[in-house]
Amino acid sequence: MASIFYEISRWAIPGLIFFILLYASFKGVKIYECFVKGAEEGFSLAVKIIPFLVAMMMAVSIFRHGGVISLLEKYCGGFFSLLHIPPDILPLAIMRPLSGGASLGICTEIINTHGPDSYLGRLASTMQGSTDTTFFILAVYFGSVGIKKYRYALKVGLFADIIAFLASIFIVSMVF
Amino acid sequence: MINVIWMVMIISGIILAGIRGQPEIITQSAFEAAQAAVKYSIELIGIMSLWLGLMKVAEEAGMIKALAKLLRPFTRLIFPSLPQNHPVLGSILMNFSANLLGLGNAATPFGLKAMQELQEINKNKDEASEAMCTFLAMNTSSITLLPATIIGVRLAAGSANPTEIIGTSLFATTIGFTVALLADRIMRQLHR
Numbered sequence: 001m002a003s004i005f006y007e008i009s010r011w012a013i014p015g016l017i018f019f020i021l022l023y024a025s026f027k028g029v030k031i032y033e034c035f036v037k038g039a040e041e042g043f044s045l046a047v048k049i050i051p052f053l054v055a056m057m058m059a060v061s062i063f064r065h066g067g068v069i070s071l072l073e074k075y076c077g078g079f080f081s082l083l084h085i086p087p088d089i090l091p092l093a094i095m096r097p098l099s100g101g102a103s104l105g106i107c108t109e110i111i112n113t114h115g116p117d118s119y120l121g122r123l124a125s126t127m128q129g130s131t132d133t134t135f136f137i138l139a140v141y142f143g144s145v146g147i148k149k150y151r152y153a154l155k156v157g158l159f160a161d162i163i164a165f166l167a168s169i170f171i172v173s174m175v176f
Numbered sequence: 177m178i179n180v181i182w183m184v185m186i187i188s189g190i191i192l193a194g195i196r197g198q199p200e201i202i203t204q205s206a207f208e209a210a211q212a213a214v215k216y217s218i219e220l221i222g223i224m225s226l227w228l229g230l231m232k233v234a235e236e237a238g239m240i241k242a243l244a245k246l247l248r249p250f251t252r253l254i255f256p257s258l259p260q261n262h263p264v265l266g267s268i269l270m271n272f273s274a275n276l277l278g279l280g281n282a283a284t285p286f287g288l289k290a291m292q293e294l295q296e297i298n299k300n301k302d303e304a305s306e307a308m309c310t311f312l313a314m315n316t317s318s319i320t321l322l323p324a325t326i327i328g329v330r331l332a333a334g335s336a337n338p339t340e341i342i343g344t345s346l347f348a349t350t351i352g353f354t355v356a357l358l359a360d361r362i363m364r365q366l367h368r
Contacts (some may be wrong), residue, residue: 005277005321005322005342006322006324008277008321008322009277009278009279009321009322009324012273012277012279013279013282016230017230020230020233020234020237020239021233023237023239024233024234024236024237024239027236027237027238029233029236029237031233034229034232034233034236035229035230035232035233036229037229037232038228038229038230038231038232038233038235039225039226039228039229039232040225040228041224041225041228042221042222042223042224042225042226042227042228042229042285043221043224043225045224045228045285045288045289045292046217046218046220046221046224047217047221049217049220049288050213050214050217053213053214053216053217054209054210054213054214055182056213057209057210057212057213057216058186058206058209058210058213059182059185059186059189060185060209061205061206061208061209062185062186062189062190062202062205062206062209063185063186063188063189064189064205065189065193065201065202065204065205066188066189066190066191066192066193066201066202067189067192067193067196068188068189068192071192097316098185100280104325104326104329107326107329108329108333111329111330111333112333115333116329116330116333116334116335116338117335117336117337121330121333121335122340122341122344125323125326125329125330125341125345126341126344126345126348127348128323128325128326129320129323129326129341129342129345129349130320130323130344130345130346130348130349130352131316131317131348131349131352132275132315132316132317132318133316134316134317135181137287137312137315137316138178138312138316139178140284140288141287141288141291141312141315142291142304142308142312144288144291144292145291145292145294145295146295146301146302147295147301147302147303147304147308148302148303149302149303149304150177150178150304151303151304151309151367152309152360152363152364152366152367153304153308153309153312153313154177154178155177155359155363156309156312156313156356156359156360156363157312157313157316157317157356159355159356159359160313160316160317160352160353160355160356160359161316161317161352163351163352163355164317164348164349164351164352164355165348167347167348167351167352168344168345168348171344171347171348172344175343175344176344
């Protein structure tokens with residue numbers, strides 16, 4: 001099954017470009033002019049998100065390097081152990097919704113320290129692969145169109161993250 | 177809510193670094209993060225331009241409209257507030273598919289494009305529309321068939337079976353996705 005997904009992923013982009021351009025040519029679209037016209041927007045859209053990226057990445061970086069996470073791990077670890085949640089996984093659970101880069105770093109660290117085929121290694125891999133960076137996506141996506149009131153979006157995103165986190169723990173302890 | 181979380185992250189980081197007697201860590205990480213943010217968006221310009229260009233070609237050829245029409249039965253359920261066969265459904269689907277295949281750098285351009293199109297039909301330009309909230313619930317919890325990066329990390333760490341976490345990830349991500357859509361639906365009713 002893994003190799004099927006891998007092949008699809010490998011061919012998706014070349015296939016998509018091929019199909020779009022071929023089909024559009026048949027339809028008589030001036031593909032080159034059209035592409036360039038669409039691509040124009042890329043610059044303004046990418047530049048527009050800079051302030052939101054700076055605000056978000058700065059806060060996440062200060063939070064992470066200030067040492068809050070190791071503090072939580074130290075003082076709340078016992079509580080989470082009671083719930084059968086290994087304390088070593090806490091930094092990953094906290095960073096996952098905040099930053100893709102930082103959580104990948106933490107996940108890699110766990111895998112390298114405890115081994116990829118250990119319980120912690122498998123759990124970290126599953127968690128990293130099963131949710132996305134909620135904060136980052138909300139800040140950038142809403143920021144790019146000037147939305148200031150997120151309404152309930154953040155609550156829904158974080159709630160789903162917690163559920164996916166618990167589901168990861170459940171399935172990894174069941175399967176392996 | 178975002179204001180509070182943002183403040184808590186920064187203030188707690190500074191206080192703790194201060195207690196440890198290493199305030200310079202904050203200075204360094206704040207500056208580095210600001211630079212990294214700009215670097216990320218500069219790199220994004222190229223990829224954004226590429227995908228927005230291709231999207232325009234697909235749109236002009238009528239592919240996006242056709243796709244939106246094809247998916248109407250599903251999208252009517254998930255996005256009841258969107259007008260019939262609106263092209264934004266095409267962008268949303270492309271974003272979803274890119275996430276599904278673990279193609280992160282294709283997902284962002286489609287996602288930002290979708291947000292732009294959603295904003296065009298949003299009545300209150302300041303506030304997230306119902307469709308935006310649903311789209312972001314889908315996006316932040318999106319189902320991943322192939323967590324390619326993490327498989328790479330496992331391979332590099334010498335795992336006996338680097339891909340064995342595909343099944344468990346798929347389970348957790350499907351649960352997360354379902355819960356996100358349900359929670360979004362409930363919140364939508366409550367906030368009316």
